[in-house]
Amino acid sequence: MADLAGFALRPYVFVSGKGGVGKSLVAAALASGTAESGRKTLLVETGERSYFQDFLELPVVDHTPRPSGLGFDIALWSGESCLREYVLHLLKLERLYKIFFENKVMKALVNVAPGLGEIAILGKITSGIRRVGPPITYDTIVVDMPATGHALAVFRTPKGMADAIQIGPIAQHSGEIDRLLRDPMTSALVAVTLLEELPIVETEEFVGQVHREFAMPVCVVGNRKLEVPLEVSELEALATATASASADANELGRYAHGLAGQLKSQANMIELLRAAIGKAAIGETAASEALLVPRYLAKSPREMIDATKEALRVLWTRS
Amino acid sequence: MAAALALRGRQLGKNVLVVTVDPAKRLASALQLDLSGVEERLVPMAEGASAAAASSGKLHAAVIDSKKVFDGFILRHSTDPDLMKRLAKNRLYDQLSTTLSGSQEFTALERLLQASEAGYDLIILDTPPTQHAIDFLSAPERIRGLFQDGITKWFMNPEAQAGFFGQGLVSSILGRGTKAALKSLEVLTGARFIEELIDFFQSMQAIQKKLRERTEAVNTLLKSQSSVFVLVTSFDVAKLKEAQHLNMHLKQFGYRLGACVLNRAFPESLPSDEQMSRADEIPSALRTTLEKLRAYHAEVRRDHEARFKQFDLFERDLKDRETGRAISVLRVPEYRQDLAGLADLEELAKFLATADEGGLK
Numbered sequence: 001m002a003d004l005a006g007f008a009l010r011p012y013v014f015v016s017g018k019g020g021v022g023k024s025l026v027a028a029a030l031a032s033g034t035a036e037s038g039r040k041t042l043l044v045e046t047g048e049r050s051y052f053q054d055f056l057e058l059p060v061v062d063h064t065p066r067p068s069g070l071g072f073d074i075a076l077w078s079g080e081s082c083l084r085e086y087v088l089h090l091l092k093l094e095r096l097y098k099i100f101f102e103n104k105v106m107k108a109l110v111n112v113a114p115g116l117g118e119i120a121i122l123g124k125i126t127s128g129i130r131r132v133g134p135p136i137t138y139d140t141i142v143v144d145m146p147a148t149g150h151a152l153a154v155f156r157t158p159k160g161m162a163d164a165i166q167i168g169p170i171a172q173h174s175g176e177i178d179r180l181l182r183d184p185m186t187s188a189l190v191a192v193t194l195l196e197e198l199p200i201v202e203t204e205e206f207v208g209q210v211h212r213e214f215a216m217p218v219c220v221v222g223n224r225k226l227e228v229p230l231e232v233s234e235l236e237a238l239a240t241a242t243a244s245a246s247a248d249a250n251e252l253g254r255y256a257h258g259l260a261g262q263l264k265s266q267a268n269m270i271e272l273l274r275a276a277i278g279k280a281a282i283g284e285t286a287a288s289e290a291l292l293v294p295r296y297l298a299k300s301p302r303e304m305i306d307a308t309k310e311a312l313r314v315l316w317t318r319s
Numbered sequence: 320m321a322a323a324l325a326l327r328g329r330q331l332g333k334n335v336l337v338v339t340v341d342p343a344k345r346l347a348s349a350l351q352l353d354l355s356g357v358e359e360r361l362v363p364m365a366e367g368a369s370a371a372a373a374s375s376g377k378l379h380a381a382v383i384d385s386k387k388v389f390d391g392f393i394l395r396h397s398t399d400p401d402l403m404k405r406l407a408k409n410r411l412y413d414q415l416s417t418t419l420s421g422s423q424e425f426t427a428l429e430r431l432l433q434a435s436e437a438g439y440d441l442i443i444l445d446t447p448p449t450q451h452a453i454d455f456l457s458a459p460e461r462i463r464g465l466f467q468d469g470i471t472k473w474f475m476n477p478e479a480q481a482g483f484f485g486q487g488l489v490s491s492i493l494g495r496g497t498k499a500a501l502k503s504l505e506v507l508t509g510a511r512f513i514e515e516l517i518d519f520f521q522s523m524q525a526i527q528k529k530l531r532e533r534t535e536a537v538n539t540l541l542k543s544q545s546s547v548f549v550l551v552t553s554f555d556v557a558k559l560k561e562a563q564h565l566n567m568h569l570k571q572f573g574y575r576l577g578a579c580v581l582n583r584a585f586p587e588s589l590p591s592d593e594q595m596s597r598a599d600e601i602p603s604a605l606r607t608t609l610e611k612l613r614a615y616h617a618e619v620r621r622d623h624e625a626r627f628k629q630f631d632l633f634e635r636d637l638k639d640r641e642t643g644r645a646i647s648v649l650r651v652p653e654y655r656q657d658l659a660g661l662a663d664l665e666e667l668a669k670f671l672a673t674a675d676e677g678g679l680k
Binding site: 020049051054090164165166167168169170171198201228229230234235237238241242244245251252254255256258259297298 | 348349506508509510511512515553560561564582586588589590594595597600601602605608609611612614615616618619621622625
């Protein structure tokens, strides 16, 4: 797995996956890990409402980066909050800025003006390297992206905008953002999936698409791997022994048999995931293997982040 | 989950349509159908489906092609035959109708409205994977807001192309604040962006009224007794808080939450501690193995008890907006096998029916 070493030691690490696969946990573990390796790290949530505020029980998560208590800073960036900041920076005058944002019609326009919000967020994320707007001092920004389909649309926005507008500041910024997304030394994608057939198939399509279109290095994380401290053969032996026993003991045997079945099908899914990574043809650039994160039982959010860090450690360890 | 609910409708003998905008084609693969490039398609009965299920129920499935729905909307409602041609050249229209800000939400709801006029007994709309369902519900309002008279007026003057921020007619109808705001927008985005924007608004002017009517109709439909929201959430405390937040919003805006589905809430079969302790028949050679299994089982049980406690609290807060009656929360097991194919979904559909106590009828 040498090719994954130091994968997350890039300026921008985007984390996406189908809804409900646990990408936020992976994003938090990544941020915590890169911070631990000595890089100043920011975890960015996109949208209007913070997930981590509840998950990590933080007093407030908003546009301003604040310490998470886990070594990295955390912020919630929405299209509007990023645009606001950018406009203020560009117009300099507070008065003009107020006019801009307190105008009702302008608000409606900004809300729907196609792509403006997406550009604003990606623009804010990449503003450090591009030296635009207020200075940003992070070595690594981990972005907890929207789910796969939407994430792909977000990645495509800068090029779409640059092609559509061609001249003017927006076009120029969009072109620069797009170049940074396509620079394999700068941006990388961590795609999270469950070890189940449909999410794996979806992940294969998604990473293949992102890799082909943006030449972005991709690492795939298989999440919630069932870990049972028994071998399949041990479980089967218990099931066999109770086959003709009383109803209750039989229940125990069925449980053992069920677990054995789950472990076997999971092993198949891990094979499928490896094959999918191979088929998506992303092997040469980065990950030829999937990293596997266990499913946790009765663990607090911070314990889960710590345990996930162990599973992903290679990503911020230099070879 | 949408597919399973739809199948349940069919099992009850209804004429059902399930619609999705999911670009990941999850619905199509769950139903094992090729839904690309078709309006909608009849879902066949699973092999070995019971006679009762095969009675009179019908299920159609459709995937929304945002661009097609948008184009269709304009073709249907425009009085100007050349409008589509003009829009086809406008790059902002191209973006608005496909990938960006609210277009999927808008087309999904437009499709829902069309379907509601087509005589189905039950329509299941699998909402787009927006991060938060509220964004979904406010999308039509946002799009409508864009085409308010006040805004489109700015862009009505043909001279605008030449000197939009000049001293012409346009500026006379604009307040000073708006002029300054637009000037700022031009500084930010560049003249080319503004040009495209003007062209876009001028073109859309023709269907402004219709757009407003349709969004109002959608709103009425969503708030009526015939619409109900089903919230599907995973077994995660932070996700629950999100669900609570959503429920509050739904109430606030006058929508009705009908049921909440907790997906993967418990293992398909988990023996009780009692059952785990009785294993006299197990040969002594397997004692250590047995102890390992018991320890593991105890850990799984602890994990579930802790989470169920959270869920009980959550459930207590879920009340119907009118009756104050508790909203049914369906706990769906985590199936041993990944659900794939019709037969599995039919099973899930039956499970939903038995777990529910009336909320979904």
